[in-house]
Amino acid sequence: MTRPPISEAEQAVYAVVLADLAGRDRGSEAVAVFREPTDPAAAVIADAMIRAGTVSDDLYARLLTVADRRYARLPATRAVAFDAFGTLVHIGRKRHPFERLIRQARDRAAELPSPMIQPIGLADYAGALELPHPDTGLAALDEELATIALYPDTLDALRRVRAEGVKVAVASNLALPYAAPLKALLGDLVDVWHLSFAEGAIKPDRAFYAGLTAKLGCEPSELLMVGDTWRDDVVGAVEAGSRARWVDREGRASHARRFIAVRELGDAYPDRGPATQKRRWNLSSKASMRTLIVSTISAGRSRLDGYATPLPMRTGRKGQQQRRR
16 A cells, blocks of 8 residues: 655645754754654654644754664664554454443543453443443443454564564553453463553553563563554653554554554564655645755765765766766
C-alpha cells in the first residue's frame, strides 16, 4: 500500500516549524534531527511540534538532547514488549460490553476503579455499578472473546525475537476476561505478562512502564516497546526512558511518525534501520516547494563532526552526470 500524500496543512505547519528551528542557536543540528526523526524520542518531539504548530522552549531543549546523542551507541535490547489488541491480535466482532455498562451508570462508574486496573469480571462489575445481571452483556462478551485472532505475522515476529535471545513481554491495557484467550494464543512465546488489570496501572503512565522493566529485569533504555497506539505505546515508552516502534498496518502515518513506523511486526525487531518512507509533496504550494528544496539540498550533504556540510553545487549535464556517480 502506498503512503498517502502529506496534506497541504501539514506541509505548511512543517515549513513554519522548520523555519523556526533553523533560526535558533544550534539550528542546523535541530533541523537535521527534526527532518529525519529516526530516534523515537525525536519522532515524539517532532510530532508534538507539528501538532502544536509551534516550537516551545521545552520541546526545543528536548530536541537538542536527542541531537547530542545522535551518534552514541544504542544500549543493547534485552526485552521487546508488545501491545496486545491492534498489535498482536484483533477482535473480529467488537461489542464493547464494559463500555456499555459504564454508559448506563456514568456517575457510579466515575466513583469506582476502572475495570482496566482491577481484576474484575463483567458480572461483578455490573454488580459494583448497581446494575442488573448483564445477561445481554455477557453474551456480547462471549462473542467478542470467541473472535479474538492473531495477525498473520504475530507468531513469526515473536519467534524471531526469542531466537535473538531477547525476552518477549506482552504489555497491554485490558480487562480481566480478555487475558485467558490471549494467553491461550500466545502463552508459549511470552516470557512476561504485564496486563493493566493485574498491575493496577495503565499505559501511558510511568508506573506501568516502571513495573514492566522491573519484571523484565532490565533498564528502561534496554526495552523496546512495540504497539499501535501512539500515546500509550510510543509517547508513554519514550517518556519512561525506553525506545519504541509504532505499528501502522494501514500505512497512514504522518511525516514525523512514519520514521519509527512499521507495517509488519517482523520489521520492528531486530531493528532494520530507520523506518523512513519517501514523502510525496504537493508542489502547488510555496511552503511545500521550500520544504522540498531543503530536503533535496540536505540529501546531497556530507557529515563533518556531526554538522551538515554542503557539497559543491554544479549545473549542466556534465555536473548532473558527476553527481550521479
